[in-house]
Amino acid sequence: MSIKIRKLDSSADGFRKALHAVLAFEASEDDAIERSVAQILADVKTRGDAAVLDYTNRFDRLEAKSVAALELPMMELEAALESLEPKRRAALEAAAARVRGYHEKQKIECGSHSWQYTEADGTVLGQKVTPLDRAGIYVPGGKAAYPSSVLMNAIPARVAGVREIVMVVPTPDGVKNPLVLAAALLGGVDRVFTIGGAQAVGALAYGTDTVPQVDKICGPGNAYVASAKRRVFGIVGIDMIAGPSEILVLCDGTTDPRWVAMDLFSQAEHDELAQSILLCPDAGFIARVEDAINELIESMPRRDVIRASLEGRGALVKVRDMAEACAIANDIAPEHLEISALEPHQWAHEIRHAGAMFLGRYTSESLGDYCAGPNHVLPTSRTARFSSPLGVYDFFKRSSVIEVSADGAQTLGEIAAELAYGEGLPAHARSAEYRMRNGG
CATH class of the missing domain: 3.40.50.1980 (Nitrogenase molybdenum iron protein domain)
Incomplete structure (x- = not known):
C-alpha cells in the first residue's frame, strides 16, 4: 500500500x-497527566525519599527498600562497559571521544572565560564565568534506551567543569540497559539512581535525604517528565521542553x-x-x-x-x-x-x-x-528562531563584576542619582551621592 x-x-x-x-x-496538556504530576511533585517535596521510593516501586514494579538501594555503584557501570561486544564498545567510545572533542573546542570559542577591563579613572568592569555546581541528567528507560543522549547531555556538562553530574534512569522490572550505563561512565556521570518519571524530576529539583538537589535538569522524557520539568523550572534550570x-x-x-x-x-x-x-x-x-x-x-x-x-x-x-x-x-x-x-x-x-x-x-x-560531535539536543517546534542546541554554554552562568574607583564614583554617582530621582527612588540616589566627595 x-x-x-x-x-x-x-x-x-x-x-x-x-x-x-x-x-x-x-x-496537548492532558489534564489527567498535569494533575498527576502536580500531586507527585508536591508529595516528593513534602515526603522526600519516602515518596520517591513509593512511586518508583509502584510504577517500575520494584521492591526496593530504600532510595539508597536504587543508586548504582560505579563498579556496575564499569562492568556494563566491560560487558559490551567489542565492536559496539568501540563505537560508543569513538562517539564519546568525538562529542568530547567538539565540546572542548566549543568551550574555547563560546566565551567561557572570565574577562575584565579597566577604565581611565580606575573603575574595573568585567564578567566572571563559572560552571554550575551540580547538573541532573534524565535518561528514558524501558523500551526507549538512548545511550547517545547520555553522552550528549553529560559530556558538555563535564567539559564545562560542572562539579557533579547526577543521572536518573528508570529500570522497569529491574531491567538495566548496559549500553546506557556504559555511556554514563564514558560521559563522566558521578552518580546514577534507577528512578524515573515525575518523581525523579522532583527529587532532582527539590533534593531528598539521598538524592542531591541539582542546579539544572537536562534530558528527554515522556509527557510526565516534560510536565514535571515545566513545573520545576524556576526552582532549577531546564534545558528545553522538546x-x-x-x-x-x-x-x-x-x-x-x-x-x-x-x-x-x-x-x-x-x-x-x-x-x-x-x-x-x-x-x-x-x-x-x-x-x-x-x-x-x-x-x-x-x-x-x-x-x-x-x-x-x-x-x-x-x-x-x-x-x-x-x-x-x-x-x-x-x-x-x-x-x-x-x-x-x-x-x-x-x-x-x-x-x-x-x-x-x-x-x-x-x-x-x-x-x-555537535550536540543532538536541539530546539524543536520552530523554537530554533530564538534558541540553540544544548552546549557547554548551558552549564555556565555569568556574574557581572563592578569595582568602582573613588574617581569613578563621582562621575557615575551623578548619573545614577539623576536617574534615580527621575524614577522616584531617592534612597538609590542618596546611596550614590554618599560616595561623592560633596555628597551626604
Missing part, C-alpha cells in the same frame, strides 16, 4: 496556509532519491508525530523520492510508525528554486536541516533559523544523532 504523503506547490494559491497546517503542532523530532531536507535534485527517502524515514521512525519534509525545485526528482519511499517502506521494521508520521505530518514540497527553499526553511525553523545540494555552502549562507545544519549529500542527519 503506497504512502499518502502530502504534495504541495509553493506557486499554488493558499500554499502558506497549507504549509502552516502541516507545521501546526501544539503539545516537541516531536523534525527533519527538513532542501535538495537541488542531484542526490540519490533513495538517500533522501531514507533521511525522511530517519526522523519519521521516532514516533507518529515526528515531521519529515522535503523542499525541492525539481518536480521529477520529487516523484522519484516518492517512488523510493514506497519502494523502501516495506523493508523498515518500524514501517507502521513511519507511515503514520509521513501521512500525518510529512510533505513533499515543489518550490520555485533553492533560494525560495531557503526562505521557506527560515519560516519553518526546523530542528534538523539537511542541505543536500552540489553547492551546500551557497545555500547555508541564506539560513538563519535551524537547530543543526547538515551540509552536502554525504551528511546524513543520523551521523549528527550519534557521532559527528
Whole structure:
C-alpha cells in the first residue's frame, strides 16, 4: 500500500496556509497527566525519599527498600562497559571521544572565560564565568534506551567543569540497559539512581535525604517528565521542553532519491508525530523520492510508525528554486536541516533559523544523532528562531563584576542619582551621592 504523503506547490494559491497546517503542532496538556504530576511533585517535596521510593516501586514494579538501594555503584557501570561486544564498545567510545572533542573546542570559542577591563579613572568592569555546581541528567528507560543522549547531555556538562553530574534512569522490572550505563561512565556521570518519571524530576529539583538537589535538569522524557520539568523550572534550570523530532531536507535534485527517502524515514521512525519534509525545485526528482519511499517502506521494521508520521505530518514540497527553499526553511525553523545540494555552502549562507545544519549529500542527519560531535539536543517546534542546541554554554552562568574607583564614583554617582530621582527612588540616589566627595 503506497504512502499518502502530502504534495504541495509553493506557486499554488493558499500554499502558506497549507504549509502552516502541516507545521501546526501544539503539545496537548492532558489534564489527567498535569494533575498527576502536580500531586507527585508536591508529595516528593513534602515526603522526600519516602515518596520517591513509593512511586518508583509502584510504577517500575520494584521492591526496593530504600532510595539508597536504587543508586548504582560505579563498579556496575564499569562492568556494563566491560560487558559490551567489542565492536559496539568501540563505537560508543569513538562517539564519546568525538562529542568530547567538539565540546572542548566549543568551550574555547563560546566565551567561557572570565574577562575584565579597566577604565581611565580606575573603575574595573568585567564578567566572571563559572560552571554550575551540580547538573541532573534524565535518561528514558524501558523500551526507549538512548545511550547517545547520555553522552550528549553529560559530556558538555563535564567539559564545562560542572562539579557533579547526577543521572536518573528508570529500570522497569529491574531491567538495566548496559549500553546506557556504559555511556554514563564514558560521559563522566558521578552518580546514577534507577528512578524515573515525575518523581525523579522532583527529587532532582527539590533534593531528598539521598538524592542531591541539582542546579539544572537536562534530558528527554515522556509527557510526565516534560510536565514535571515545566513545573520545576524556576526552582532549577531546564534545558528545553522538546516537541516531536523534525527533519527538513532542501535538495537541488542531484542526490540519490533513495538517500533522501531514507533521511525522511530517519526522523519519521521516532514516533507518529515526528515531521519529515522535503523542499525541492525539481518536480521529477520529487516523484522519484516518492517512488523510493514506497519502494523502501516495506523493508523498515518500524514501517507502521513511519507511515503514520509521513501521512500525518510529512510533505513533499515543489518550490520555485533553492533560494525560495531557503526562505521557506527560515519560516519553518526546523530542528534538523539537511542541505543536500552540489553547492551546500551557497545555500547555508541564506539560513538563519535551524537547530543543526547538515551540509552536502554525504551528511546524513543520523551521523549528527550519534557521532559527528555537535550536540543532538536541539530546539524543536520552530523554537530554533530564538534558541540553540544544548552546549557547554548551558552549564555556565555569568556574574557581572563592578569595582568602582573613588574617581569613578563621582562621575557615575551623578548619573545614577539623576536617574534615580527621575524614577522616584531617592534612597538609590542618596546611596550614590554618599560616595561623592560633596555628597551626604
